[in-house]
Amino acid sequence: MSILTDSAAQRSSQWRFGIVAGTAYETPRARTLVIEVPGWGGHRLGQYVDVCLRSVDGTWTARSYSITSPPQGALLTLLVGKSDSGGMSRHLADMLEKGDRIALRGPLQRVSVNMTYLA
C-alpha cells in the first residue's frame, strides 16, 4: 500500500533547488546542513533525499543523505560525514556555505531494518 498520493510521489521524484540556511559542525568530520526547500511538504521518519552537485567540469554527481529533521519541520536537515577521498561528502562537509543553492529530490523511500534478522 502506498502512503504517498500520486502528486506527492511525483513531487518527490523531481529535482528541485533548496537554499542552505545554515550549517553546524557536530564533530570535525560531521556537519549538519540546514536546507530551506520551497514547497517542501514534510517527510516520514527514515526517509532520505538525493543531493546533486555539479563539478567544475560540468558533470553532475548525486549521493543519498538521510533526513535528520523532524517529519513536520519546515526546514530540512542532513548530517554529512566526511570521507577523506569522497568527492561529494568533502564538498558538503567543508565547502558548502549559507546561501548556496543545492539540487535535491525527495523525500525518498524509508530505510528500515528488518528486526527478524537481528533476533
Ligand SMILES: Cc1cc2nc3c(=O)[nH]c(=O)nc-3n(C[C@H](O)[C@H](O)[C@H](O)COP(=O)(O)OP(=O)(O)OC[C@H]3O[C@@H](n4cnc5c(N)ncnc54)[C@H](O)[C@@H]3O)c2cc1C
Ligand atoms: C539511503 C542512503 C542514505 C545515506 N545517508 C547518509 C547520511 O545521512 N550521511 C552520510 O554522511 N552519508 C550517507 N549516505 C552515504 C552517502 O550517500 C555517500 O555515499 C557518502 O557521503 C560518500 O560519498 P562521496 O561522494 O563523498 O564518496 P565517494 O566518492 O562515493 O567514495 C565513497 C568511498 O569510497 C572511497 N573511494 C572513492 N574513490 C576511491 C578509489 N578510487 N579507490 C578506493 N577508494 C575510493 C572513498 O574514500 C569513500 O570512503 C547514505 C547512503 C544511502 C544509500
